Amino acid sequence: MNMKIRFSNCTIYVILTPLLLLFLVSRHSLEPNSSMDNFLHCLPSKSSRSNPITNAIFTPTHPSFLRVLYAYIRDSRFNTSSSLKPLAIITALDESHVQATILCAKANKLAMRIRSGGHDFEGVSYVAQVPFVILDMFNLRSIDIDMASETGWVQAGATLGELYYNIANISNIHGFPAGVCHTVGTGGHFTGGGYGVMLRRFGLSIDNIVDARIVNANGIVLDRQTMGEDLFWSIRGGGAASFCVVLSWKINLVRVPRTFTVFNVSRTLEQGATDVVLQWQQVATKLDNNLFIHVEPQVQFQHGGRKTVRVLFIGTYLGRTESLIPLMNKNFPILGLNISDCLEMSWVKTNLFWGHLPQTTPIEVLLQRTPTPSHEFQKHKSDYVKIPIPRAGLETIWKKMIEVENVILQWSPYGGRMSEIAENATPFPHRAGILFKMQYITEWQDESEQALMKNIKATRDLHDTFTPYVSSNPRETFLNYRDIDIGTNVNGSLSFAVNYFKDNVNRLLKVKAKVDPTNFFRYEQSIPILASDQ
Numbered sequence: 001m002n003m004k005i006r007f008s009n010c011t012i013y014v015i016l017t018p019l020l021l022l023f024l025v026s027r028h029s030l031e032p033n034s035s036m037d038n039f040l041h042c043l044p045s046k047s048s049r050s051n052p053i054t055n056a057i058f059t060p061t062h063p064s065f066l067r068v069l070y071a072y073i074r075d076s077r078f079n080t081s082s083s084l085k086p087l088a089i090i091t092a093l094d095e096s097h098v099q100a101t102i103l104c105a106k107a108n109k110l111a112m113r114i115r116s117g118g119h120d121f122e123g124v125s126y127v128a129q130v131p132f133v134i135l136d137m138f139n140l141r142s143i144d145i146d147m148a149s150e151t152g153w154v155q156a157g158a159t160l161g162e163l164y165y166n167i168a169n170i171s172n173i174h175g176f177p178a179g180v181c182h183t184v185g186t187g188g189h190f191t192g193g194g195y196g197v198m199l200r201r202f203g204l205s206i207d208n209i210v211d212a213r214i215v216n217a218n219g220i221v222l223d224r225q226t227m228g229e230d231l232f233w234s235i236r237g238g239g240a241a242s243f244c245v246v247l248s249w250k251i252n253l254v255r256v257p258r259t260f261t262v263f264n265v266s267r268t269l270e271q272g273a274t275d276v277v278l279q280w281q282q283v284a285t286k287l288d289n290n291l292f293i294h295v296e297p298q299v300q301f302q303h304g305g306r307k308t309v310r311v312l313f314i315g316t317y318l319g320r321t322e323s324l325i326p327l328m329n330k331n332f333p334i335l336g337l338n339i340s341d342c343l344e345m346s347w348v349k350t351n352l353f354w355g356h357l358p359q360t361t362p363i364e365v366l367l368q369r370t371p372t373p374s375h376e377f378q379k380h381k382s383d384y385v386k387i388p389i390p391r392a393g394l395e396t397i398w399k400k401m402i403e404v405e406n407v408i409l410q411w412s413p414y415g416g417r418m419s420e421i422a423e424n425a426t427p428f429p430h431r432a433g434i435l436f437k438m439q440y441i442t443e444w445q446d447e448s449e450q451a452l453m454k455n456i457k458a459t460r461d462l463h464d465t466f467t468p469y470v471s472s473n474p475r476e477t478f479l480n481y482r483d484i485d486i487g488t489n490v491n492g493s494l495s496f497a498v499n500y501f502k503d504n505v506n507r508l509l510k511v512k513a514k515v516d517p518t519n520f521f522r523y524e525q526s527i528p529i530l531a532s533d534q
Contacts, residue, residue: 087110380459384437407441428479505527
């Protein structure tokens, strides 16, 4: 029996760039009087003399360049000699280093990529098709929790695990709603929305962010008051890398019970999994807001090589087992949850549970910044479901999953607090009317081109199979599960942005034109500057 359990994935996939471009970029960095030379000479003059930026500059000739580059690349595809390299990596040690990198890259017409945790599913935080530099935020990771106001300032280079560890060391009745992959950087996670298992009770991370410090395209440090409400609105769910560099976030902590209950129950098709999924679709968004039941269909190989689909029902409840069981018996009886299926633990320990770590594991593991396993290739896609998938549809999906074999699905329910927040309250529009969000995950370790093409095709084929059962016009997509398949901003295209942001695109375009009229903050799926805005 071979079964893999996943909730939140911690790596990314991108397509290799041509070797010719790598040659041109490497050659460009060596040319005398090049923009790269000017960039390097510019940096010290634009940063703090008390904290020299020279200690944060890594060029390809530096002996630690590759170590620094690969430290936050979360896919083995980029741990190769043929992958496109940046002209330099600036591992900012001070806010002035961020300012200097922006000003000097802009002055010398160099593209800049912004990296915090490196978990971008398409690698756009550290890959470009033009000569570029990386602004790496991992050194800026201080966390300052103020229990008197129940708030905290979190620098963009901090990981979710570091945030959770700091909260738990101060209080056992506070938490923060965000993801369960503890190596994810808060910088990118929050700006895309920030999705976690407490969303039905507290909403997304962005729904609990009250301030931010940023550096704009002119190298000026701003907070919520000085940046203005339009820009503050944009960076909470609209992808801040289109507008600025986030230095830190101010979060509101949430009050949580001392005891949580978690469970993981599975059913195969032969054990009636389809019936359980049918009932789950009917009740998952209507259950008590303290209860989150995640569904994970995956192919399982049985004795004799026969394949079936096993569906995992993984839950987190903000409360004790004694109150969970009656709730489940009344509202979701077909699952047959028993006391023996449940584990009680603190909020911080639930992050170990979702990370598949033994409960005896010290919470210091949350401070580890490198995912395990680290040698893996992956492809991701996402969808939103608004109408329950009928039995015939589920049976079609199971058949396709068995055919393609290697794609895991993750279905996460909405309802609760998510239905109470307006679509335009933040750029993140996927609110009321959503039954569940779905992620497609394909993982492999074979480095061959054949394996690459096979697994990408499998993901796309299963994605196509879902077309009749998911949202349409637009086919909604989650920004934090970035997918280059839905399009890019080449020639000012907006198709991808409509999938991510729906009607909120228009406001994002206006903010972009106002705060970054030269389009310095750009990448393949950044908010573009339209011709009419120029």
